[in-house]
Amino acid sequence: MPVSVPTVDLQSHRTGTIPSVYYNPDFVTASLADEIIKQVYAVPEGHARWTVLRTRRLQCWGGQLQADGRAHDPSDLCPWLQQLCTLLVTCGIFPAHAPPNHVLINEYQPGQGIMPHTDGPMYYPRTATLSLMSDAVFKLAQRPRSPGDIGSVDLSPTEALLLRNRSLVVFADAAYTDFTHGIDFVHEEAVGDGSGGTCSVVNGPEAGVAEEEVVVERALRISLTFRHVPDAARTGQQQMPAPHT
Numbered sequence: 531m532p533v534s535v536p537t538v539d540l541q542s543h544r545t546g547t548i549p550s551v552y553y554n555p556d557f558v559t560a561s562l563a564d565e566i567i568k569q570v571y572a573v574p575e576g577h578a579r580w581t582v583l584r585t586r587r588l589q590c591w592g593g594q595l596q597a598d599g600r601a602h603d604p605s606d607l608c609p610w611l612q613q614l615c616t617l618l619v620t621c622g623i624f625p626a627h628a629p630p631n632h633v634l635i636n637e638y639q640p641g642q643g644i645m646p647h648t649d650g651p652m653y654y655p656r657t658a659t660l661s662l663m664s665d666a667v668f669k670l671a672q673r674p675r676s677p678g679d680i681g682s683v684d685l686s687p688t689e690a691l692l693l694r695n696r697s698l699v700v701f702a703d704a705a706y707t708d709f710t711h712g713i714d715f716v717h718e719e720a721v722g723d724g725s726g727g728t729c730s731v732v733n734g735p736e737a738g739v740a741e742e743e744v745v746v747e748r749a750l751r752i753s754l755t756f757r758h759v760p761d762a763a764r765t766g767q768q769q770m771p772a773p774h775t
């Protein structure tokens with residue numbers, strides 16, 4: 531798969547007020563997107579690489595992270611995904627000392643989503659997610675630090691971003707550790723100025739949302755989530771985060 535993208539000046543893609551959240555529209559060309567989609571669906575339905583959950587299905591590449599903190603096959607990345615991981619370093623999204631080496635490919639039917647969660651301490655605190663085939667609203671909320679926070683801290687979504695087809699969202703550092711992220715389980719969502727039940731997004735101009743309200747209809751969506759598992763996690767020195775649905 532011939533892959534290349536220009537160097538990305540991540541700072542120029544900062545969005546919203548939460549530090550270390552970046553949105554890059556049109557990160558991949560339509561033809562590279564088509565190629566990636568073809569590769570994802572080259573894994574047939576029913577193949578062991580697909581894990582079917584109640585709320586979505588997913589492919590895990592780079593080793594199934596075990597409850598005791600080990601990834602049993604850290605070199606388990608197919609060549610085309612390895613190429614994309616390398617590209618995320620060469621274009622400046624990941625540092626060379628922490629290259630992506632673990633990829634989750636999620637597939638959502640319209641109406642499906644992912645509950646608010648953090649990606650957990652197993653990974654270097656940086657996640658890059660490529661959205662394909664459908665737009666979706668991605669919501670970040672303050673993470674409860676202790677059970678006592680529940681009820682006393684405002685955990686309602688702090689910021690929302692519209693993730694367009696072919697865009698890349700990156701969140702790192704405090705945005706990774708101190709905020710949850712999730713996608714609502716809906717068939718459509720109204721993006722606007724926050725009034726009349728619309729959801730206001732922080733990346734409206736970059737995502738091509740003008741002043742007027744836009745109704746985002748969910749189609750079948752896949753996302754590729756790239757992360758780095760440090761060596762310590764592979765040797766079992768850290769705990770697996772609670773699984774999320």
Ligand SMILES: O=C(O)CCC(=O)C(=O)O
Pocket residue numbers: 634636644649659711713752753755
């Ligand atoms: O599909 C997405 O954009 C989010 C996926 C995600 O948060 C995850 O796999 O941890």
Ligand SMILES: [Fe+2]
Pocket residue numbers: 647648649711
């Ligand atoms: Fe996540």
